[in-house]
Amino acid sequence: MTIREPVPQGPLKTPFYPRVEKLDIVNQWHEWKGFSSPDALHCEDLEYFAIRNGTGVFDLSPMTKYRITGPDVLEYLNRLVTRDMAKIRPGRVAYAVWCDDQGQVIDDGTIFHLREGEYRLCCQERHFAWFQAATIGFDVNVVHETEDIAGLAVQGPTSYSVLSTMGVQGLEELKPFGLIHVDFQGIEMMVSRTGFTADLGYELWIDPDKALDLWDALFEAGREYKIRAIGTHALELARIEAGYLAPYAEFLPVDETIRTGRSRSPFELGLGWLVDFKKPNFNGRRALAKEQRNGSKWQLVKLDIEGNKTADSSYIFSNSKAKGGAIGFVTSAAWSPVCKQNIALGTVRTPHGKPGDTVWVEIYYQREMHWNRAMAKAIVADKPFWFPSRRGATPPGPY
C-alpha cells in the first residue's frame, strides 16, 4: 500500500520561506494566492528606503506563472492580449493587458519571450480557465507553473552592483524589459530587467531547489550595498510612486464584477498605448474600437495632492464645495517619502481627469479620536511621480 503524502494544511510556504522567516521580526503576514507573504519583516520604512537607496529583495514566488508554447503561440497571444506580440523578440518582456469580449480588463501582467516560441506569462491573479478557453482553435499548450519556479525581485539603485558582485554576467547590456539566461552554480537562472518599483531593478527566476543557495549568494554579495529583504507594504508604496496598477485597487478583474460598469477598459486605465488596432482580431477589439469612437466613461488619474494627509478612499470632486457630486474616487494613496509629495491614484468620470486639471479630494482624518474633514486641492499629473533616469540607463551605474 502506498502512503500518500499528507496534504499541506494552512498557507503554503515559498521556496525562500526558511530565509525570509529568519529575518522576520514583526510577524505580519498575509495570504497571497495560497502562500504566506510578509507585510513587513523588520520595519516598513527601512524596507522602503532599501528599494530607493539600496537594494530591496522581495519574494515573488507566489506570482502566478504560465508557460505558453506550441506552433500557434504567437497567434494565440496576439488574440489574447491587446498589444502586438509580434514586436516582442526572444529575450524581451512585454507588459500586457488582456480583456474579455466586451473590452473590459481581466488582468495585466508581463509576458516573457524566453526563447523563440516559448513564453512565460506572469500576473497576480489566476486565469487558467480563461487562458485554456482561449486555446480553442489554436495549437498551443498552456501550463500552470507557479510552483515550478522561484522568483525574487531585486530592486533598487545598488541592485546592479549586487548582482554583478554575485557574478551575474551580461547585465551591462541588459536593457529595461530585457531578459537573459545565466548560469548560477551550474544551473540556468533567468534574469529580467523588470520590476514593480520604477527603479533600477531585476527579477531572478530559478528552480525552487536552488532557491536558498540563490538567497544566500545574493545577500552575501549585497552586504556592502544595503541589501534588505522587504514585505509587500514597502513594495506597495514604491508601486504607487511608480503609478503602476494593482488589481482590486485600480481595477476589478471583470470576471469578479457583478454590476455592470464596475469593470474598466484599457483606455479607462490609461493603457490605450497597449491597444493595437492594426491586429485583425483580439479579445475586446470590437468593443474597444467602439469605445475609441464614442469615448470612455472613466479615466485613471495620478494626483498630486496638497498637504500631507493621505487621501485613502477619498471621493474626488471637481470643486472645493463638492457641488455636483463626486466625479470619482481615490483607489490608492500614500505620502511619498522620496518625492516629498502627497500622491494618489484614482478613477474619475470623463471628461474630468485631463493632465493639468485641478480637482478636489475629500480627506477624512482622525485627531485624538475625533474625525475631521478637509478638502484638498489636487493636480492631475501626466508623469509617474518617481521615474529616475537610472531606471533606463544601460549600462546602469554602479551605486
Place this chain on the structure above:
Amino acid sequence: MESRFDAIVVGAGHNGLVCSALLAKAGKRVLVLEANDQVGGAAITREFAEGYSVSACAHLLYQLQPEVRKDLRLTARLACEDMTTIALGEDGNHLRLRADSVEGVSDEDAEQYRSFRKRMARFSDLLRKYFNKTPPRVGTRGIKDLATLGQLGLDIRMLGKAEMEAFLRLIFMNIHDEVTERFEKPLLKGAISLDAVLGTHLGPRSPNTMMTYLYRMAGGHGRTGVPAGGMGSVSNELAQAARTAGATIRTGMPVKRIIIENGRATGVETESGDRFDSLKVISNADPKTTLMKLIGAKHAETGFARRVSNLRAKGNAAKLHLALDGLPTVDGLSRKDFAERFVIAPDEHYVERAFNPAKYGESSPEPVFEITFPSFRDETLAPTGKHVMSAVVQYAPYALKGGWNDEAKAQFMKAIIAALSKYMPDIEQRMTASELLTPADIESEFHMTGGHWHHAELSLDQFLFVRPVNGAAQYQLPIDGVYLCGAGAHPGGGVSGAAGRNAARAILSREKAA
C-alpha cells in the same frame, strides 16, 4: 461563372433556401452552395432501398410558418393532413388524439385534454409570434429591442392574470408534472410526454419539456401532415422559389471555409478550391460547424468561442426506414388508419425509462417511436402494393459508449424490432429492407454537429435571446459579415422556415439602417 455576390448562403437546407429566396426577392444577387447533391439538407426525399423512397430525416410537416408560405407563395401540397395521432396500446385499445379531442379515455381525461390543448394552443400562439421575429437584445437601450421586449411582457400580461401565472409557471416546467397533474390514463400521459421530447436530448422529467411541447405546437397547433412526394418536395419548391427570384443554387459544392480577412468575412472557398466573394456570408450550417470548422475559432473572441464550443448539441433521435411488402398487422386498427401518425409510448414512466440509459451513453433497450406510413397515400414512394415505414426512434445517444459501430447498430435494431413486434407481430416478416440512421449517421449525411434536429439542444439556456448563444441571437455573429440562418439560430429546428426568414429580414433591415 460569376464569382462576386451580394450574399453567399452556405448550405441549401430548407432555412437556407427560405433565406436566399427572400434575399433574392429583395434584389440581392445570391449564391447558395450545398455540399450534398440534392437541395434540402435534412428535408429531402431519397431512395433507401431499390424502389423505396422516404423523407430521409424530417418526415412530418407541422411547423411550416404561414408567414413563410405567404412570403414565398408556397403550396406545400400534402398527401395526409391534420393527422390523428394513434397512441398504440399493446392490448389493441388505442387512443386517438386530435388537436382538441381524444378518444379512448374517460370523460374526465377527455375534458382535461380539451382544456389542456386549448391552453397550449393559446400559449403556443403567443410563442409563435416571437418565433417570427428577431429576438430582442437584452441589456441594450435600442428602441427596437426594448419595444419587442415590452411587447412580449405585454402579450404575456394580456393572457389575463390566471393564464399569465399559468404561462410563467408552465414554461419552465417538465411535461411529466403537467401530465400527472391532469390525466389518469397512462397511455395518454405517455403519448403527450413523447411529443414533448421528440428530437431532443430530454426526458419527460427534464426541465423545460413544457416549452419543447409548446415549440412543437407553434405553427399549426401540432397538426401534422405528410408532404406529397416526401419532405424533399417542400425543399424543391423552396429551391424553385429561390431560383425564380434570381438566386443561384449549386449542389455538390461543399464549402471548405468562410474566408475572414482583417476581421471580416470576404467570401468562401469550396473544397474543390473555387473562391466566391461576398461581404455577407450566411451559414445554414449549425453554429459549431460554422464557427469551429468554417470560420475557425481563432477569428472569434475567446468568450464567444467558448460559448459556442460549450453548446449542447448531441442528438438522441434515430431515424428508421423500413421497406415492407405489405402493411403490418396492428390489432384494433382498420386499414385507413395507416394514413395517421402512430406513437409507441405506453406510459409516461416508459418514456422516461427509455431516456435513462441515454444519459449514460447507452441506447434504449425499450425505445419509443413516432411512426408513419407515407406510402399509404403517396404511390410515388414505393412499388404498388408495397409500403414504406418512416419512424423516429428514441433514444439513440450521439455519444454512444464505444461509438456507433455495426454491432451497436445491430443491437439497437434488435431492440427496435422487439418493441415494434409487440404492436405489429408480423413486422419482421413484412420487412424486405431497412435503414437505421443514428445521430452519428445524421451528422455525417446532413453535416449537422451531433446529428441534432435542432442543431443545438432546445432548452431554455439556448433559447430565444440566447439562441444559439449570447452574442449571436440576432442572426449576426460577432464577426463582421457572418450570419446564421439555420436551426441553431432562433427559434430552432423543425421544418418551419422561421430561422431562415428571420435571418433574411434581419440582414435586410440592418442594411437599411446602415
